[in-house]
Amino acid sequence: xxxxxxxxxxxxxxxxxxxxxxxxxxxxxxxxxxxxxxxxxxxxxxxxxxxxxxxxxxxxxxxxxxxxxxxxxxxxxxxxxxxxxxxxxxxxxxxxxxxxxxxxxxxxxxxxxxxxxxxxxxxxxxxxxxxxxxxxxxxxxxxxxx
Numbered sequence: 001x002x003x004x005x006x007x008x009x010x011x012x013x014x015x016x017x018x019x020x021x022x023x024x025x026x027x028x029x030x031x032x033x034x035x036x037x038x039x040x041x042x043x044x045x046x047x048x049x050x051x052x053x054x055x056x057x058x059x060x061x062x063x064x065x066x067x068x069x070x071x072x073x074x075x076x077x078x079x080x081x082x083x084x085x086x087x088x089x090x091x092x093x094x095x096x097x098x099x100x101x102x103x104x105x106x107x108x109x110x111x112x113x114x115x116x117x118x119x120x121x122x123x124x125x126x127x128x129x130x131x132x133x134x135x136x137x138x139x140x141x142x143x144x145x146x
Contacts, residue, residue, distance in 0.1 A: 007038075007039070007041050008040040008115070009041045009043050009111055009112065009113040009115075010040050010042060010113060010114060010115050011043050011044065011048075011108045011115070011116045012031065012042065012048075012116075012118075013104055013116065013117060013118035013119065013120055013123065014048065014052050014055055015028075015118065015119045015120060016028045016031055016137055017052045018055055018061070020032040021056065021067070022061065023065075027137040027138055027141050028119075030141055031117060031140060031141055034141070035082075036082075041083075041084055042082070042084065043083065043084045043086060043107060043108070044084070044085055044086070044107065045085060045103065045106075046085065046088055047088060047107075048103060049076060049079050049080065049085070052076070053072060053076050056072045056075070084111060086110045086111045087110070088107075088110070089110060090110040092105040092106040095126070095129060096123055096126065097125070098120070101122055101123050104118070104123065105123075105129050105132070108129075108132040109129075109130060114133065115133040115135050116132060116134045116135070117135050117136075117137055117140040118135075118136070
């Protein structure tokens with residue numbers, strides 16, 4: 001009897017959620033589709049969900065990409081029901097050059113995540129934080145899956 005490797009735990013930065021939602025092609029879209037197939041465990045927090053929801057309500061995004069209230073509600077509901085939403089008990093401060101990015105590091109640490117997936121140069125410049133790898137969307141999608 002062979003044991004299967006545990007599923008990878010990944011935290012997605014807001015930019016991955018937004019790009020994967022507004023475009024039905026490309027690497028961020030593929031990352032969301034791989035999650036929907038349960039090929040990895042998506043880890044998130046209420047702080048990240050709130051940021052995703054807020055950004056998807058920006059008029060310039062909604063108008064340009066035709067994002068509806070239903071689109072936003074569908075994603076937010078899916079995040080709350082299909083992702084691992086951590087309690088948000090960890091706090092990280094002053095690690096990233098952008099203080100708004102520390103919530104992704106805190107989420108990853110609290111959940112014991114393997115990686116953070118981001119297009120944000122401030123996070124990518126860290127490379128790794130306390131054993132959490134920080135990967136570009138392309139590097140993440142190219143990882144072997146069990």
